[in-house]
Each structure stands twice: as structure tokens, then as C-alpha cells.
Amino acid sequence: MYYDLDSVEEFSEELGFSVNRLSADALNIEIFEGVTLEFLNLQDTKESLVGFYGTPWHCHDKLALMTGKTTYVELDELDIIQSIKSGVILVVERYLSGNLNDRWMAHKDERMDFQYIEPGEELRIRRLA
Numbered sequence: 814m815y816y817d818l819d820s821v822e823e824f825s826e827e828l829g830f831s832v833n834r835l836s837a838d839a840l841n842i843e844i845f846e847g848v849t850l851e852f853l854n855l856q857d858t859k860e861s862l863v864g865f866y867g868t869p870w871h872c873h874d875k876l877a878l879m880t881g882k883t884t885y886v887e888l889d890e891l892d893i894i895q896s897i898k899s900g901v902i903l904v905v906e907r908y909l910s911g912n913l914n915d916r917w918m919a920h921k922d923e924r925m926d927f928q929y930i931e932p933g934e935e936l937r938i939r940r941l942a
Contacts, residue, residue: 814874815854816861816890824891828898841866844897844904845939848916852890863893865904870917878902878920886920893918900942908935 818840825832831843838854849866864871875887888896896902900921907915910933919925921940930936 814861815859816852816863818852818854818890821852821890821894825894828894830894830898842894844941848904848939850893850897861890863890865916868913868916870915872918876918878918878923880920880922882924898941900940904939906937906939908937909933911935 818834818838821842822832822834822840825842833841833843835841838856840852842850842852844850851862851864851866853862854860855862860873862871862873863876875889876893877885877887879885888902893902897904897918903919903921905917905919906913909931919938925936
């Protein structure tokens, strides 16, 4: 499934995000200052990918987010942008010893498990709206 990057670009601009179209198959959206969400259509594998620039977390095709212990929602590319803007999707940042290690999306209703947090680890949760 390829993302409709033309629609993502137009919708993101309508919502007030700063958008950078890198190519026909790549689009960057600045969610927060210094936090860029990337949408890519991968021609060689016929897949699509969304993730944050400079961090390893990513998702292919639709994004599935936990909303409870056994429940989840699936979001397409336009749902992702709308949900970030409305504050339904949170941006979680993981720092180890003060350095950014990863960044991912979580649903505002997800119950986070802190059982395995490591010494020196810090989680920062950011939300629009």
C-alpha cells in the first residue's frame, strides 16, 4: 500500500504544519521544532513507511496503536496527521543518559508499562492541542 503523499502534503499544510516535499516518494512534516515525521513510498519493495527522522522507530502501511490492554486502532496516513494535530496521538521520546535514543507515536489512551525502564532512561511525552 502506497501513501497518497499529495493528499498528506495538502492536508498537513491545511492543518498548519510545515511540509517539505523531498521527492515524489518522500515527504517530511515538522510536528514540533526539530521533530520531523517522514512519509516514504519505497519503490523497490512496494511498501510505505512512516517514522521520525533520525530515530529507528518506524511503521509500514497503516499505523496500529494500542488504546487499551487488548484494543487498538488502525490509522491511515491522513488519520495520523489529524490525530497528531488533535492531540489523540502523542509523540514519545526516549532518552538514555541525556541523549535521544528513539521517538515513536502512542495513542493518548494507551497504558504505558514502566516495568522495564532502565537506569538513566527518561521518557518525554509531547502532545499538540
